Amino acid sequence: MNTTMRWGGWGDPDRAATLSDSIRGLLGQALGVEAPGAPIPADLPLEPCRIPADVLALLGDVSTSHADRLSHLRGKSTPDLLRIRSGDAADAPDAVARPDSHQGVLDLLAVAVEHRLAVVPFGGGTSVVGGLVADREGFAGVLAVDLSRMSRLVSLDPVSRTATFEPGVRGPEAERLLAEHGFTLGHFPQSFEYATLGGFAATRSSGQSSAGYGRFDELVVALRAATPTGTIEAGRAPRSAAGPDLRQLLLGSEGAFGILTELTVRIRPVPEVRHYEAWTFEDFSEGTAAMRAVAQDGPAPTVLRLSDEYETAIGLSRPGALGSGAGGCQLLIGFEGTADDVAARQSLAADRLRALGGEPLGTGPGDAWAAGRFAAPYLRDALLDAGALVETLETAGFWSTLPTVYETVREALVDALVEQDTPPLVLCHISHVYPTGASLYFTVTAAQGPDPLAQWDAAKRAASDALAAAGATITHHHAIGRDHKPWYADEVGPLGVAVLRAVKSTLDPTGILNPGVLIP
């Protein structure tokens, strides 16, 4: 695998997706897609670097090359990709620094404070919420701090089952390093192949196996961050009653409070067996009830994912077979562990699902899902090429509120796009469950209108208003960035905002860290 992320789209260019005839047919017939979308340009011109040479000389390993600046331009949301396709590179950093130690990060921050540089911590560059775009006004330049040189496994404690990593290690490399010792982290979000552990922590990432392994914020037992006012560390024990949990203040801080330089995470033995199977339910309501029963009463699965009728019909759960879906609602359930344990849980779950109306579909769809689980972003690039607008959004709420959240968000998305003469396909699945609630993940596809950025913006605003009105959170695992700030401000309230600003002022008094991101 080519590990360098393509700057104009997702991932490794050699793995680019092509659309099948059935998908092309669907785009034309169901969505009215007629003309191709704007292509990815061969190159983008950049403004000259604004950071003076004498300041650059203070930044250690730093690059102002065109290629480096372009590859640190924004994240990977559909709006980010549309801006590239429209030729807009205005947000590119002026330079890219690559520190190789905690002290190196502290030194960089000191220079940034003195010379008024906005600092954007950069891990895998996979943000989908504008988390990598800093305010430029009032700054002498924007410096991306690329953490790829800080990607070591610092230590591993097999007794406590913890491992300490530097923040720049990507998902596959972390798994490779742990596997040498017989362990796994078990954190597999869709961005897994490119995203870093520091990014997982800074954005409260949740992986596809979160039912079994937990969210990333549950996996972090200790952390260290470099801030403009010094070093902050937290986590002397798995849990403590020593005041507020400061780990949980730095997790989700999106580079606005400090740069995470070390993370100690819970690890587990590599499972003997991985078993994924699918079930079908008559409708989303019946499937949701079954899913809730498993989440609340067990047996605890490792993966649990329920597609609504639309997503099941379109077969998006199997990107390689789009358009070949079925009726009802498909539930995917997976178990990992020892052979005995997986067999016992699988059997108990089968009894429970059958009693709640489920029909087994066997392991075929489960294995297909597992094989294609990181492929969807490649498909998006191909759909954008073909003239479709495609984007996702997600939320979470308590079980009793989810039906309302589902209905109103779906309706808001449909209405907002129908109003623009681009009736969409809106698909949804539940992919992260808790005893008290779950997340909803929507995928929206429509024909690109004349101004696809404004088109999506209207739909996203309508959906965000709807989920907030229903009492759900603006994001379950994508974070706030710049895109979610208005709803975030409302969600935490004026006192919550005041608290965040007070913490920010303490750790970053001159406001150089990711300005414009997270803090309303």
Next chain:
Amino acid sequence: MNTTMRWGGWGDPDRAATLSDSIRGLLGQALGVEAPGAPIPADLPLEPCRIPADVLALLGDVSTSHADRLSHLRGKSTPDLLRIRSGDAADAPDAVARPDSHQGVLDLLAVAVEHRLAVVPFGGGTSVVGGLVADREGFAGVLAVDLSRMSRLVSLDPVSRTATFEPGVRGPEAERLLAEHGFTLGHFPQSFEYATLGGFAATRSSGQSSAGYGRFDELVVALRAATPTGTIEAGRAPRSAAGPDLRQLLLGSEGAFGILTELTVRIRPVPEVRHYEAWTFEDFSEGTAAMRAVAQDGPAPTVLRLSDEYETAIGLSRPGALGSGAGGCQLLIGFEGTADDVAARQSLAADRLRALGGEPLGTGPGDAWAAGRFAAPYLRDALLDAGALVETLETAGFWSTLPTVYETVREALVDALVEQDTPPLVLCHISHVYPTGASLYFTVTAAQGPDPLAQWDAAKRAASDALAAAGATITHHHAIGRDHKPWYADEVGPLGVAVLRAVKSTLDPTGILNPGVLIP
């Protein structure tokens, strides 16, 4: 049960413990206890209330009665009880207010800001870390805000399995209210019979069934607090990626950031079956390894508790049978749930424990433990009467550090008390486990010296220094209060302290909330 807490000791006077001859013999022979300790005085004189009548008139339901002020004097640590026995009532609040609503608390706080009253939120009054003693200097008076009138079950959501409570509801009443709907909270700390849900949240309490039900900070899914600058709320979903988790900033805030006025907690169906059984291991090291295996690889127990050789020998796990212990180390394991599920887990656990060197002792010791699980504080009063000094302390760390923490804390306690010519009995158990670590809970008994307060202070300081040097946390479930502040400051570091102060300044700019508690 008499639900009014005895002001001079623990709990219901009708349930006072008496010491058996075997305990009295042990005190004399093993510890050199000769003379009885200072008794609980029949009454204590109080300074006149300092709050002027015109200010009192603004406080709604408020009392300055001798009985009310005395019953809100400090918490229930051994030093607190020794101060009472020495006739020291200097920390009594000037008045006790009893608000009955969130708005009522906001109104009280406004009066307190305007008239410079120090405010001590008061739930069950069971703090053992000085969490109920406010700085008096610079204040016109100290006002205890007793939350006993705010003890309602506000709502219950059986679908999401959550319940919303006011903060002043005590453990047994919360369980009674939930049981009417077929649910349980499952939070059973030793203080259960008197402590309140607000107190559990403010101190990050952990119950004896934490292995199965989780710590209280894991049970809270949403909360509301009244602060001098307004209302703050958090928790729209079980989990969210919307910035730092502000719930975790208010949990453990010990009344220094605000007064919790509403808590939404996770609830579970009342278990069909509760099964507790005991096992014996050759030594603490073997028992700890077995305990870790169960904590890391399952099957998940509801209760898991391992006594060291000393605690096993003394039989403190069965307060009614003190002195009748045995050799080796006793492990208690409990399962709650459906009959099938309990049977399955019990059988798997038995296989695992046997393979790791355990010998089964049957359900007798388990049932005895369950019957006496809230009785230890009664025993302490009787021991203090008899002239013994008895107190507990606790910590937590990662599994690989626990042996060092155990050895060095034990040694520090023994050395510090031997140096004072009062060689102690030091007992220890592990009673809260996580995949990555566990807590250690020490019980120390010695003959009272001439100045038992100074005597314990020296032992506690030595133990706290030792556990901090070994890298453990200053408290796993007792909180910071006033007693742990020096070690807490070191644990969170200067930047952590600065963050806490910044949050405090934002929510409580005039510093009226529990001044002197928590914030270093």
